[in-house]
Amino acid sequence: MIDDMNTESQHNAPEKRRWVTILAWVWCGFVILAAVAVGLSALLNRPVEESVLDTLANATTLAGFVAFAITGALVISRQPRNVVGWLLMIEGSLAIIWPVDLYFNNLVQPPANPSLLFITGLWFWGWLWLWLIFPILFLPLYFPTGSPPSLRWRWVSVLGLGLCAFFILYVSFSPNWESQDGTWTVANPVGFLQFEFPLAPWVILLLSFAALSVASLLVRFRRAQPVEREQIKWLLYAAGLFFVIYSITFVTSNAAGPVADLGGVLLFLGMLTFPVAIAISILRYRLYDIDVIIRKTLVYAMLTALLALVYFGAVVLLQQLFGAVTGVEQSPLAIVVSTLVIAALFTPLRRRIQDWIDRRFFRKKYDAQQVLARFALTARDETDLDALTAELVRVVQETMQPEHVSVWLRSTGDQSK
Numbered sequence: 001m002i003d004d005m006n007t008e009s010q011h012n013a014p015e016k017r018r019w020v021t022i023l024a025w026v027w028c029g030f031v032i033l034a035a036v037a038v039g040l041s042a043l044l045n046r047p048v049e050e051s052v053l054d055t056l057a058n059a060t061t062l063a064g065f066v067a068f069a070i071t072g073a074l075v076i077s078r079q080p081r082n083v084v085g086w087l088l089m090i091e092g093s094l095a096i097i098w099p100v101d102l103y104f105n106n107l108v109q110p111p112a113n114p115s116l117l118f119i120t121g122l123w124f125w126g127w128l129w130l131w132l133i134f135p136i137l138f139l140p141l142y143f144p145t146g147s148p149p150s151l152r153w154r155w156v157s158v159l160g161l162g163l164c165a166f167f168i169l170y171v172s173f174s175p176n177w178e179s180q181d182g183t184w185t186v187a188n189p190v191g192f193l194q195f196e197f198p199l200a201p202w203v204i205l206l207l208s209f210a211a212l213s214v215a216s217l218l219v220r221f222r223r224a225q226p227v228e229r230e231q232i233k234w235l236l237y238a239a240g241l242f243f244v245i246y247s248i249t250f251v252t253s254n255a256a257g258p259v260a261d262l263g264g265v266l267l268f269l270g271m272l273t274f275p276v277a278i279a280i281s282i283l284r285y286r287l288y289d290i291d292v293i294i295r296k297t298l299v300y301a302m303l304t305a306l307l308a309l310v311y312f313g314a315v316v317l318l319q320q321l322f323g324a325v326t327g328v329e330q331s332p333l334a335i336v337v338s339t340l341v342i343a344a345l346f347t348p349l350r351r352r353i354q355d356w357i358d359r360r361f362f363r364k365k366y367d368a369q370q371v372l373a374r375f376a377l378t379a380r381d382e383t384d385l386d387a388l389t390a391e392l393v394r395v396v397q398e399t400m401q402p403e404h405v406s407v408w409l410r411s412t413g414d415q416s417k
Contacts, residue, residue, distance in 0.1 A: 017080050024076035027089060031069035035062040035095040042102075060268040061098075064275075068092035071275035075282050082146035084139065084282065088275060091135040100125055107179065110186050122186060126171040130164050136274070137210050140217040140239075144231040144282055149220040156212045163206055170197055231281035238277035245270035306349065307342050 039062050046055060069092025075085030104125045111118060141148055141156055148154055171177075175191040178184065221232045249267045389407050 020080045021077040024073040024085070024089065028069045028073040028092070031092045031095045032066055034098075035066050038062060038095065038099055038102075041099075057265045057268065060265050060272075062095055064268045064271045065092045065095035065098070067272055067275040069095070071279045074279060078283065079146065082144075082282070083142045084144065084146055084278065087135040087138055087142065088278065090131070094131060097124075097128070097131075101128055105180065107184070110184050114186060119186075119189065122177050123172060123188075126174075126177055127168045130167060134160060134164055137213055139213075139274070139278075140235070141213045143217065143235055143278070144228065149216050149223070153216050153219075156209065156216065159205065159212075160209050163202065163209060167202070227284070231284075234277040234281035235274075238273040241273045242270040307345065310342065310345065 039059060042058055043055070068088045072085045072088030072090075072092055075082055075088065079085065100121055104122065110122075114122075138157070138160060141153065141160075148157065170193065173188070173191050173193045174197070175188055175193065177186045177188060217232060217235070221229060221236075224232060245266050
């Protein structure tokens with residue numbers, strides 16, 4: 001009887017997986033159709049005063065939701081039980097309900113007698129931002145296996161779900177709902193709570209949940225096997241890029257005009273790094289390229305920063321020098337000379353920065369490269385085959401550290417002579 005049940009369960013597993021995959025891709029299709037419909041509607045009804053960057057920011061937002069949905073469908077189709085795929089799909093579903101956010105954000109005055117549909121939409125809009133934030137916060141806790149690092153970390157999931165549930169309950173029974181800028185207020189027909197939302201304790205718990213979620217990823221990284229470590233590196237790389245972009249947008253958030261709109265575009269471009277990194281890591285496509293990407297990012301980020309400082313410093317210094325000599329305050333010759341200096345410094349500065357980063361962060365690979373470079377010099381000058389073979393064995397042991405090394409040399413002469 002038990003064998004029959006096990007056989008039936010094994011027979012139904014592929015069928016169940018197939019239906020889950022179909023559901024995921026159908027859901028993804030709805031997200032894509034919703035994103036296209038919302039994008040076209042926003043473009044056709046675009047206000048005259050809306051800037052091109054603002055329109056581009058909306059398009060980037062929709063593209064981000066589609067990227068999350070496609071990545072989620074890919075993960076679910078390969079690993080249906082992996083929670084990461086479902087978290088990505090939840091994030092992507094924001095494209096379907098984004099019109100609700102647009103409607104209430106642009107609402108100037110609510111109706112005098114709100115309908116049940118309006119009240120329901122307003123209630124949903126009150127906690128909609130949780131849908132955007134919490135799937136991202138849960139990702140480090142479940143990435144990449146779909147479960148916490150150990151059973152002791154499950155209470156962190158309970159904390160996150162509890163924070164969501166508390167906020168939704170407060171929105172559901174708060175006495176009033178109001179716009180983000182406070183210009184209008186709508187009474188909640190079922191609101192009976194008479195206390196203010198405990199913002200400070202809730203935010204402290206939210207930050208604690210985010211910190212614990214990231215800490216679980218670091219704990220997992222310390223215990224992980226090599227493949228899982230490479231997967232985690234991809235997510236950490238995406239998080240690092242997003243943090244840098246978010247810092248830039250936070251600094252420029254108080255600016256007016258195109259600078260603020262450009263910050264919005266960069267922010268959602270930064271969010272695109274998460275689905276891309278997760279897709280590469282879980283599907284294991286070019287997984288081990290992350291070390292090269294991190295290395296190149298560090299090199300060119302530092303190179304760009306240093307060359308920018310040199311360029312602007314040279315321009316200012318040369319402008320003052322040429323102004324003192326020629327009496328012309330803004331000389332184009334200063335810009336030309338500064339550009340030539342940057343062109344001359346690019347290659348040697350890149351090599352020095354790359355050597356410093358390799359010595360600092362990629363010591364094993366740097367040492368291996370140095371050993372191989374010395375062996376190339378030895379192979380060029382050495383004529384004794386036994387000495388060259390011994391040197392080859394030593395280099396292999398030093399760089400790759402195998403358990404056993406042997407060298408086989410094929411004879412090129414005729415053995416019968």
